Amino acid sequence: MNYRISQRAASLAPSLTLAIDSKAKQMKAEGMDVVGFGAGEPDFDTPDHIKMAAIKGLADGFTKYTPSSGIPELRQAVADKFKRENGLSYKPSQVIISCGGKHSCFNVIIATCEAGDEVIIPAPYWLSYPEMVKLAGATPVVLTTTDRTEFKVTPDQLRGAITARTRLFILNSPSNPTGSVYTPAEIKALGDICVEKGVLIMSDEIYEHLLYDGAKHQSVASFSPAHYDHTIVVHGFAKAWSMTGWRLGFLAAPEPIAKAIDAVQSHSTSNPTSFAQRGGVAALNGSQAHLPSWLAEYDRRRKFAWEKFNAMPGVSCVNSRGAFYLFPNISKLGLTSADFCARLLEQEKVAAVPGIAFGADDYIRISYATGMANIEKGMARIDRFVRALAK
Numbered sequence: 155m156n157y158r159i160s161q162r163a164a165s166l167a168p169s170l171t172l173a174i175d176s177k178a179k180q181m182k183a184e185g186m187d188v189v190g191f192g193a194g195e196p197d198f199d200t201p202d203h204i205k206m207a208a209i210k211g212l213a214d215g216f217t218k219y220t221p222s223s224g225i226p227e228l229r230q231a232v233a234d235k236f237k238r239e240n241g242l243s244y245k246p247s248q249v250i251i252s253c254g255g256k257h258s259c260f261n262v263i264i265a266t267c268e269a270g271d272e273v274i275i276p277a278p279y280w281l282s283y284p285e286m287v288k289l290a291g292a293t294p295v296v297l298t299t300t301d302r303t304e305f306k307v308t309p310d311q312l313r314g315a316i317t318a319r320t321r322l323f324i325l326n327s328p329s330n331p332t333g334s335v336y337t338p339a340e341i342k343a344l345g346d347i348c349v350e351k352g353v354l355i356m357s358d359e360i361y362e363h364l365l366y367d368g369a370k371h372q373s374v375a376s377f378s379p380a381h382y383d384h385t386i387v388v389h390g391f392a393k394a395w396s397m398t399g400w401r402l403g404f405l406a407a408p409e410p411i412a413k414a415i416d417a418v419q420s421h422s423t424s425n426p427t428s429f430a431q432r433g434g435v436a437a438l439n440g441s442q443a444h445l446p447s448w449l450a451e452y453d454r455r456r457k458f459a460w461e462k463f464n465a466m467p468g469v470s471c472v473n474s475r476g477a478f479y480l481f482p483n484i485s486k487l488g489l490t491s492a493d494f495c496a497r498l499l500e501q502e503k504v505a506a507v508p509g510i511a512f513g514a515d516d517y518i519r520i521s522y523a524t525g526m527a528n529i530e531k532g533m534a535r536i537d538r539f540v541r542a543l544a545k
Contacts (some may be wrong), residue, residue, distance in 0.1 A: 166285050170511035174495070180506035191520035192505045194330060194479065195376065201434075203239035204395060207436035220428050221305050222420040223412075224251025224404075228431045229437040231359040232389075232404045233443075238532045239362075240373045242382065244406045249413050251434070253426045255360045255390030255403040262323070262356050262386050262405065265414040267292040269363035270320035275292035276307040277513030280330045280358070296513055301472045301483055305332040312438045313355040316347070321372050322354045325374060328361035331512045333456075333474020335365065338372040345374040345381045355385045358444040360403075361477040363394040363445060369475040383408055394445065395437045400430045438488075441510065452478050455522040455529050462533040464536075467544040479525040481509070487543045494518060502535040 163344040175193040182188045211217075223229065229246035236242040252258040259282070267273060269291035275283050276297045297315055312323065325344065327336040336344075347354050347369035355374055362371050375385035390403030401424075407415065425431075447499055451514045456474060463482045465469035471482035495518055498504050509517030522529060 162289060162291075165288055167281075169281060171281065171507050173506050174499075174507055178499070180419055180525060181503065182443075186503055188499075188503045189528055190350050190422065190436075190524065191522075191532055192507050194393075194477075194523065195398045196393065196448070196450055196478070196523045197525055198396045198444070200396050200400075200443070201437075203440045204397070204436045205431045207440075208400075208429045208433035209318045209434035213287075216429050216432060218428060220425040220431065221415045222424050224249070224426060225428075225431050225435075228404075228434050228438075231435050232406065233372075234440050236387070236406055237338075238385075241376050242387075242406070246411075248409055248412045249404060249406050250401040250419065251426050251431060252390075252405065252419065253423050254401040255358070255388060255392060256273070256282060257401070257423065258388040258390065258403040258405040259283070259356065259358060260289075261415045261418050262388060262407070262411075263290050263292075265411060265418050266354060270319060272319045273322045273324065274312065274315050274320060275513075276305075276311075276325045276326075276352075277306055278329070278331050278509065278517065279324070279513050280326060281511045283324055284458055287417050293319075295320070297373070298513070300514075301481070301517075302343040304472055305329065305334045305481070306336055306340060307344070309347055313347050313412070314346055315534050316351050316353060320351070320353050322356055323348050324356050324358065326358040327370070328364060328369075328474075328476025329479075330361065330474075330477055331375045331479050331509075333477045334472075335369040335371065338370060341359055341372055341374050342377050342381075345377055345384070349378075349380045349384050350414060353384070357385055357387050358389075359387055360390045362389070364449065364452065364478060365476050366449070366456060367473075367475050371476075386411055387475060390435055391434055397433070397437065399508055400433060402430050402434050404434075451526075452522065455526055456480070459520065459522050459527070459533055461530055462537060466537055466540045469540055478521055480520050480522065481514075481517045483517055484540075487540065489543070491518055498539055500535065502539045503530050504535045504539070507538075 229249040268291040271292040386407040391397040468486040
């Protein structure tokens with residue numbers, strides 16, 4: 155039998171973060187003492203009022219199909235959130251509820267890009283962006299940044315990369331994998347160029363609420379009506395409400411784009427899980443009292459791990475100002491990021507993600523969305539591993 159695989163599927167690279175997380179869990183299941191820094195998943199539980207809303211939905215029999223773009227109450231709650239927190243006015247018809255933030259990104263790219271288009275992606279990037287662009291038949295154009303500029307693309311870099319074929323610029327702040335946060339002025343400068351050149355912006359703001367050291371988040375869509383018209387904001391419930399397994403995301407876009415995304419979703423997944431959407435309403439409209447304590451704990455872990463990395467010979471690390479990642483530079487240690495992480499897992503039972511997965515081979519990514527005891531143990535093991543390499 156000739157099981158021919160489409161070129162579209164064959165060209166994709168598997169998710170290294172999921173693969174490493176899976177291997178670490180398998181090793182743990184085999185009785186090994188593994189410290190996992192791989193997955194970008196909060197270790198806190200979903201707040202109870204959100205869980206209870208979903209449970210009530212189940213008890214009430216809210217288990218049937220909903221509109222493909224989400225229930226009206228949740229679309230309204232998202233619109234209210236954008237108005238309340240970001241100063242953005244969206245009608246519910248401009249809001250699409252999806253099966254996770256990843257699904258929102260995929261839908262945006264599929265609905266706006268096609269063969270011959272170019273999509274500008276700053277690196278380090280979230281590893282799924284280029285693969286999604288390839289699935290749409292478009293071409294990823296990667297702009298390399300380093301820790302010398304806190305992993306931020308400059309206006310000159312962006313302007314120089316735009317061609318007549320450029321369709322979309324992907325902006326992710328706060329960033330996965332680096333934790334970098336663009337200032338409002340930096341965001342506006344990039345947005346100004348996209349407006350001038352007629353390039354759409356996909357602004358991935360899922361880490362919006364996870365900020366440290368006085369960092370400020372401002373959506374690129376908020377600077378002017380022109381910025382608003384050029385921007386699709388993607389977001390989700392996974393990070394700030396610890397709802398990774400709920401698979402619930404959302405986006406807001408100009409009406410024609412929202413309509414196109416709704417059409418795409420109606421022929422792929424249809425609606426997100428019905429009773430999960432009830433939880434989404436509770437997340438947006440209910441208490442946010444969990445966030446300050448979560449942020450304080452993330453901040454404590456961030457500072458500890460950052461100090462430990464910068465005390466290691468041959469390692470340097472820019473401190474993150476958002477999300478829950480650190481992205482230390484290991485280039486002086488003489489290993490590729492893949493070899494470094496493979497040997498670290500084998501020798502010290504610590505799972506980190508090689509930077510090559512994010513388009514940056516001089517670095518590794520660790521997530522500090524794990525308990526402090528885990529971080530203390532894991533950082534001690536990394537320190538021992540690095541010191542052995544540096545001898």
